[in-house]
Amino acid sequence: MIDLIVLSGTSNPDLSKQVARALKLPLGDIEITRFIDNECRVYIKENVEGKTVIVIQSLSAVADQYLVELCLIGHALKSLKAKKAIAVIPWLGYSKQDKEFRKGEAVSAQLVAKFIEAAGFDGVISVELHSENVLPYFHIPVIELRTESVLLTSLRSRLSLEHAVVVSPDKGGKSRSERFARSAKLPIAYLVKKRDLSTGVVTVVDIEGAADEKDVIIFDDIINTGATAIRTSQFLRVHGAKKIYFLATHAVLAGNASEQLAKSHIDQVIVTDTIAIAKKRQFPKLSIVSVAPLLSDAIKTL
The missing domain is CATH 3.40.50.2020 (Rossmann fold)
Incomplete structure (x- = not known):
């Protein structure tokens, strides 16, 4: 298997632990905290240079918060010269709004895809997308798993x-x-x-x-x-x-x-x-x- 590091966001730590265990890997060292004004702070302590890094984060519940957290992790990985960053997003929040149902509505699925790409991720693994309409919004490889x-x-x-x-x-x-x-x-x-x-x-x-x-x-x-x-x-x-x-x-x-x-x-x-x-x-x-x-x-x- 490739030289791999698994990092967990804060949305689903139990699932992240199970995935790391299945891969026979420890979870990588990352610190995610909040400033006094509730802005997110991400600090990756792991040496990721030249390595493929998997980031596990569902965009559930407080989806806005988890999305920003995911993007900050991706951005930090690129600055640390990770070889490749893969976002594992079991539940891709905002995917229900995959088109403009009424004139003036934001197509949130499209914008979320742009956020993830702009953050520096090289690919996405997701599970049972709500709609196949989401896929064309990504310009990086997306693997969709069926359950x-x-x-x-x-x-x-x-x-x-x-x-x-x-x-x-x-x-x-x-x-x-x-x-x-x-x-x-x-x-x-x-x-x-x-x-x-x-x-x-x-x-x-x-x-x-x-x-x-x-x-x-x-x-x-x-x-x-x-x-x-x-x-x-x-x-x-x-x-x-x-x-x-x-x-x-x-x-x-x-x-x-x-x-x-x-x-x-x-x-x-x-x-x-x-x-x-x-x-x-x-x-x-x-x-x-x-x-x-x-x-x-x-x-x-x-």
């Missing part, structure tokens, strides 16, 4: 798939759900939704395919407020679904999502650790699967 294998392994340890069906929650998730169904060798059904133009509320009105008397698996990239997952589970339960499993790569769990999911019709929520989940946001139905093996395998190919 269906790790989530499917976890699911199989909990459920016999003999009487299961994958249900696609919406048009945006159709290709993702179909990919998961192919991996699991399972049939797929599609929910039909209708948006109230006056209120913006989306309602499930029908299902194309059979979910009656089936164990239902819903696979999505993000679980944010959980509202969509909860409404979907209510509809599926009414239409005869047995157990309902909601699988998501990125557990944002905004607001009271954890509380609402805990009392929903969903039997099990399985997510990955691309975003650090505080203990207070965890609940009995929640299982967390690590993407550290995926990330370490990708890093080994550099």
